[in-house]
Amino acid sequence: MRRLVLAAAALALGMAPRLANAQQQEKKKPPVSMDDMAGMHHDSAHISMPIPMPAGMPMIPGLVGLTPSVTEFLPGNGTDPGKLPAARPTRIVQLRNRDTLDLTAGLVRRTVNGRTFVMYAFNGEVPGPLIRVPQNATITVRFHNRIDLESTVHWHGVRLDNRNDGVPGLTQVAVTPGGDFVYTVHFPDAGIYWYHPHVREDVEQALGLFGNIIVDAPETDYYSPANSEHTLVLDDLLVNGDTLIPFGKEGPDFALMGRVGNVLLVNGESGYTLRARRGEVVRFFLTNVSNSRTWNVSFGGAPIKVIASDVSRFEREERVASVVLAPAERYVVEVKFDRPGRYALVNSIQAINHYRGEFEPQADTLGVVTVTNEPARPDYSRQFATLRAHPAVSKEIERYRPYFDKPPDKQLTLTVRTTGLPLATVQFMTIDTAYFAPVEWVDGMPDMNWLSTDKQVRWILRDDATGKENMDIDWHVARGSVVKLRIFNDPMSFHPMQHPIHLHGQRMLVVSRDGVPMRNLSWKDTALIPVGSTVDLLIDASNPGDWMLHCHIAEHLGAGMMMAVHVDGARAGDQR
Amino acid sequence: MRIVALIALSAVPLLVAAGPYDIALFATPKAPSAHGSARLVYAASPFGVAVTADGRAQYDIQVTAAELPEASSLGAFKAYVAWAATPDLSTWVRLGTIRNGTSIVGHVDLNKFLLVITAEADSAPPRHAGPTVLHGTSPSGWLQSFLNHPMFRGITG
Numbered sequence: 001m002r003r004l005v006l007a008a009a010a011l012a013l014g015m016a017p018r019l020a021n022a023q024q025q026e027k028k029k030p031p032v033s034m035d036d037m038a039g040m041h042h043d044s045a046h047i048s049m050p051i052p053m054p055a056g057m058p059m060i061p062g063l064v065g066l067t068p069s070v071t072e073f074l075p076g077n078g079t080d081p082g083k084l085p086a087a088r089p090t091r092i093v094q095l096r097n098r099d100t101l102d103l104t105a106g107l108v109r110r111t112v113n114g115r116t117f118v119m120y121a122f123n124g125e126v127p128g129p130l131i132r133v134p135q136n137a138t139i140t141v142r143f144h145n146r147i148d149l150e151s152t153v154h155w156h157g158v159r160l161d162n163r164n165d166g167v168p169g170l171t172q173v174a175v176t177p178g179g180d181f182v183y184t185v186h187f188p189d190a191g192i193y194w195y196h197p198h199v200r201e202d203v204e205q206a207l208g209l210f211g212n213i214i215v216d217a218p219e220t221d222y223y224s225p226a227n228s229e230h231t232l233v234l235d236d237l238l239v240n241g242d243t244l245i246p247f248g249k250e251g252p253d254f255a256l257m258g259r260v261g262n263v264l265l266v267n268g269e270s271g272y273t274l275r276a277r278r279g280e281v282v283r284f285f286l287t288n289v290s291n292s293r294t295w296n297v298s299f300g301g302a303p304i305k306v307i308a309s310d311v312s313r314f315e316r317e318e319r320v321a322s323v324v325l326a327p328a329e330r331y332v333v334e335v336k337f338d339r340p341g342r343y344a345l346v347n348s349i350q351a352i353n354h355y356r357g358e359f360e361p362q363a364d365t366l367g368v369v370t371v372t373n374e375p376a377r378p379d380y381s382r383q384f385a386t387l388r389a390h391p392a393v394s395k396e397i398e399r400y401r402p403y404f405d406k407p408p409d410k411q412l413t414l415t416v417r418t419t420g421l422p423l424a425t426v427q428f429m430t431i432d433t434a435y436f437a438p439v440e441w442v443d444g445m446p447d448m449n450w451l452s453t454d455k456q457v458r459w460i461l462r463d464d465a466t467g468k469e470n471m472d473i474d475w476h477v478a479r480g481s482v483v484k485l486r487i488f489n490d491p492m493s494f495h496p497m498q499h500p501i502h503l504h505g506q507r508m509l510v511v512s513r514d515g516v517p518m519r520n521l522s523w524k525d526t527a528l529i530p531v532g533s534t535v536d537l538l539i540d541a542s543n544p545g546d547w548m549l550h551c552h553i554a555e556h557l558g559a560g561m562m563m564a565v566h567v568d569g570a571r572a573g574d575q576r
Numbered sequence: 577m578r579i580v581a582l583i584a585l586s587a588v589p590l591l592v593a594a595g596p597y598d599i600a601l602f603a604t605p606k607a608p609s610a611h612g613s614a615r616l617v618y619a620a621s622p623f624g625v626a627v628t629a630d631g632r633a634q635y636d637i638q639v640t641a642a643e644l645p646e647a648s649s650l651g652a653f654k655a656y657v658a659w660a661a662t663p664d665l666s667t668w669v670r671l672g673t674i675r676n677g678t679s680i681v682g683h684v685d686l687n688k689f690l691l692v693i694t695a696e697a698d699s700a701p702p703r704h705a706g707p708t709v710l711h712g713t714s715p716s717g718w719l720q721s722f723l724n725h726p727m728f729r730g731i732t733g
Contacts, residue, residue, distance in 0.1 A: 298629045306622050314622060322631075324623035331623075349631035350687055357721030359687040361630055435718040436596045438633065439625055491596055500624075514597070516617055528624025532596040 051446045052240055052262055057355050059447045062424025068453050070248030075148060075207055076107050076118035084109040087121050090211065090231075090267065093129040097137040103128070103153065105197070105209055106146040112237060113263060113270050117244050120147050120207040126268035127233045127289070128195070128211025135217050138186040143175065147204070150174035153183060154198040156328060156502070157310050157525040158213070160186050162545025165504055166198045170546050170564060174199050189311050189507070189523075190217035192231075192285040192330040202252040202291055202554035206237070206259060208268065210289040223307060224383045226283040226334055227376045230274060232345075234297070234325065234366075236261025236290045251454035252558035256495050258292025259555060260443035264347060264364050272345055272367025276337050280376035281384050282369075283307075283334050288325035291554040294439055294498065294528070298322040299335045299369065300343030305387065308332035311507045311523035315394045317387045318520060322348065326500035326528035328552040336384045343369040349441035354432060362442065397509065397521055400482060403538055404511045408486035410475060411464035414501075414529060414551075414561075415493040420456045422448075429495060436496045438530035459499075459551060459561035473563040483539040484511075491532035499556065502526040503539065503565065504547040512536045526552055544569040599691050599712040601641070606650060606695075607709040612641035614691055614712060619683060628685050636682035639674045641693070641710065653695035653706050660689040663717065673699045688716045 053059055076084070087108040093101060103122055110119040110126060122128030133139060145151045152175055154166035164183045168174035175181045187193075193213040197204040212231050216222075238245045238261040247253065254260075266272035276282055288295055298304070298321060306320050307313055310330050323331050337343060344365045351362040418426075425448045432445075443449050463473045477483050485508075489499060507523040513535050529535050550562035599614040616635040619626040626634040639658055647653040658671040658681045672681030674693060693710035 294624075296627055296629075296631045309622070318622050320622065321629040322627070324621075324625060324627060326624050329624070348629060350633075352719065354720070355722050357719045359716070359719075363630070431720055431722075434720055435715055437716075438596050441631060496596075514617055519620060520622055522622075530596075530618075530625055533618075 051245065051450045053446060054351070054353070054442075054444060056353060057444065060424045060428055060445075062427075063422055063447050063451060066422055066451055068248060068253040068451050069455055070250050070253055070453050072246035073203065073249035074118065074244060074246050075120060077148060079107065079118055081109040081116050081118050084118060085124050086111070087119065087126045087208070087268070088124050090125045090127045090130050093131050095131060095133045095137065095139050097134065098139070100140040100142065101129070101131065102142045102144065104144040104146055105151055105204075107148075108208070110208065110268075112239070112265070115239065115242050120204060120209045122209060122211050125211075126208045128209070130211065130231060131195075131213040133187055133213065133215055135187060135190045135215050138184060141183040141185055143181045143183060145175040145177055145179050145181075148177055149200060149204060150176055151197045151199050151204060151209070152181070153195050154504070155183070155185050155193065155195050155213070157191075157193040157330070158185060159188050159505055159507065159543050162505060162543070162547070165545070165547070167504070167548050168199055170548060187213070187215045190215045190222060191308055191311055192287065192332055194287050194289065194330070196289065200558065202254075202259060202558050203247045205289060205554060206247070206291050210235075212285065212287055214285060222313075223283060223332070224334065224386070224388060225281070225378070225380050227280045227378075227380060228276070229283045229285070231267070231285045231287070232272070233267050234286065234288045234290060234295050235265040235268065236293050237263045237265060239263050245450075248453055252555040253451070253453050254292075254449050255454050255457035255555050255559045256449045256452040257440060257443055257497055257555075258553040260292050260446070261290065264366055266345070266366045274367070274369045276369055276371050277374045277376040278340050278371055279336070279338060279379060279381060280371070281334055281336050281380040283332065285330065285332055286323060286325060287330045288327050290327055292327060292443075294327070294441055295325045295347050296322050296349050296441070297325070297345065297347055297366070299345055302335050302337050302343050302369075305334045305384070306331060307334060309522040310525045313390045313393050314522040315397065315520050316389045319387070326498070326526065326552070327554075328500055328502050328526040329528070334384060336381070337369060337371040340371045340373040343371065345369060351442045352437060352440075352444050354444050393522070400509060400538055400540065403482045403484060404517070406484055408484045408536065410483060411486045411488070413462045413464055413488050413490050414499050415460045415462060415490040416495055417458045417460060418452075418456055418494050422451060425451065436491045436531045438532060439498045439528075454555075454559040457559050459556040459559045461549070461561055461563050470560050470563055474566070475563070476566045476568055477541045479541060479544045479567050479569055481541050483541050485537045485539055486534060487529050487537065488534045489529045489531050496531040498528060498530045499551040499561070500526050500528050500553065501549065502552045503549045505543045505545060506547065506567070507540050509538045510535060511538050541567045543567060596715050599714060601639075601691065601693070601710040601712040603710060604708050606707045607645055609643040610641065610645070610709050611643060612639060612710055614639045616684070616714070632685045632687055634683065634685045636680060637671060637684060637691070638678055638680050639691075639693070640678045641674055641676055644676050644709065647695045650695045650707055650709075653697055655696055655699040656693055656709065657696045657699065657701060657704070659692045659694065659704055660684045660686055661692055662686055663688050663690060665690075668704055670700070686714070688719070689714045690717075
């Protein structure tokens, strides 16, 4: 039985110092932060509560004392962390065509906010090695599974050969502990990608198995010039005092809305720091590797240009105030730090206090960019002031524009079915869902969420044409066809929630949201579907094979929200 | 008994809030035959949703109205103007003019707001001054408070 004593979590989880920026100071109600969530209840009435609750939010009385119906799991089976190697920061691995990389998933000792845990890492690094390859390179990756669970490596967003996609039961057999697998990975598209297991992502990804890939285009002006480049891997970790909140051994807990951590991490650590010079233009490659959290990141008021997303640049660069990333999404942005001083990297969202029925601004400082008075050289001010168009992107998209307005070829409805949840959860959800937030930015009711497992919650992709659900759906499309997929996220389900829908091995365009055409496109592999929204995706089904389509909230995937799309080998229109 | 009460409570807002983007508009005695609705549409954004730097959703608003009388029939007025107001009425944002049929007005980034249609002497008045003819509440206005709910009685946050 889980019985975790709520220790002095506020101290344990003392996060990076919060920096005030002008925008936050203007608000009448000061934002709360995860600091407030991590360590609030110290009175005896809450001492048995295993899950940190948001400030001011009591546990629902009917749920007190209940535990999820799964066996708790933590990695290492009680291994003394002191006997494990300490996790190291990521290192850049520059690879050329036909190079080989050994990638080992193993146990590490990882210290977060002064607390040491047994966790996972690729090659002992968190994030895993940053693989940098030229576009159109093909590399060999010898994967060695040295963790205590089956695993694979999925090359997220890469339009590679199907057998290397890393999906157990679809493209390969899962690699058992101690086993090995060789992947051949070809990179046809420039941009930012990532790799992670496709087995129990709710556990393995959450515990550190993720890494980035930057695919460099041959064009020297693919991006505008920048003084420096950095990756920002956004993650969160759910901790209570000295303890990781255990995972479900048989299947995921937190099945209702996914595991939302209370310690926010950049590149695997709290308190990100970066030094820059006055006027420096920094290109950031952002990736959201968290299980469930959608982020809204800004750079202390520094101007931001968004350049690219998952699989391509945008048609046109845009100025933005912040960067919104659903799980698995990537964005490339450029930020200019004009004045010397400290710029807070902040995640700012509107949380919902379900107890008071109010929105609560929440701002968490992820780190600080310290800008010195020394001027940046070269001076890229002029280039930063220019919003470039990328006609090559538009020209390629133009080939697909005739399909934008065609009727959908396929339609999915996103919903959920539950059984056997605690009565108090059912009662609360019934009255709580009078309003459905299009995006739940943070877990406002972690007690209910924690108790829900894949035994009680089945997240559903439903094919509107056949009524079939999840892996019972059997879609075949011809290679080379352009498939319009309409996805509706049903707001009237038991627990409506946003879903980041990821399609393996192909690329797609988000052509409209709720009937409104999108005006500035980029190729994507993951698209956020807010609650109640209808989103039209145009899939370039050019890569043959059996490909997963699923929600990238790890617990939703674990609770069934996945299907396969079969892109048949013959091209559309070919004689067969 | 408690379950019955909960179901009854939950049913009320659903009668007027069809989804996270829909606003039912209600008439006032100034124009009792008028009726309409509004829909929140995410503003243009390169991201999956449009939000401000502090995370507030940014919407354009589509107002559909019917049986609005001529504004001049209500007095010295020439146009109907849509406003978004915070629930405490401390902040009013002029969204644009509307007429019978569908009008797209914008742009709202308030967490909770009232949508108010007033008759005005000018199509771009600096502040609302004329009579209200239609009004509604943003879907987020239906967010429930459990502060005094029996489920939490005796519990303090």
